[in-house]
Amino acid sequence: MVRSSNSPFSRTTSLTRFRKRSEHGRCTVARLTRPLTDTQRKAIQNAADHRLGTFYDTGFNINSRRQFCSRFVREVIDEATHIQLGKVETFATLLQDNADPNLAFWRLWYFGRIPWQRCTVTPASLLRSPDVRVIFDSQLSDTA
Structure with a gap:
């Protein structure tokens, strides 16, 4: 079973249902680089x-009372292990550093007003963290 944050609220779901929500059923599995104690697992x-x-x-605001996927993972790991995964950054920085930001999409998503100074954390940022290692990436195995 997978615990995840998705619309309309965070819940437990099967891996099969979890993968059906992604493009072509893709998923990536990562583990912390440090072994967990039994206490940390619990x-x-x-x-x-x-x-x-x-x-x-849906606003991807790290300071919201609501939850989104990458924030869910970041906060669970931090609370349990005191390891902070990912990089918290503003939308301005995130979109500026993206080679091809789809500003039209984000303008539509935010009804014409992108919250440039809002802080967020992305799934990609979590995976780039030095505290995790990818152990499975279905996109890579699909092309092999």
Whole structure:
């Protein structure tokens, strides 16, 4: 079972249903580089369970009372292990650093007003963290 934050709220779902929500069923699995203690494993389960039922934040605001996928992972791991995954950055920085930002999409998403100074964290940022290593990437295995 997978605990995840998705619309309309965070919940537990099967891996099959989780993958059906992604493009072509793709997913990436990563593990922390440091081994977890039994206490940390239990703390991760408790931190994830505590967030179940939290409404999804379509605004991707790290300071919202709502939740979104990468924030869910970041906060669960931080609460349980004190490891902060990913880089918190503003939309201005995030879109500026993107080689091909689709500003038309984001303008539409935010009804014409992109919240440039809003802080967020992205799934890609979590995966680039030095504290995780990718152990499976279905996109890579699809092309092999």
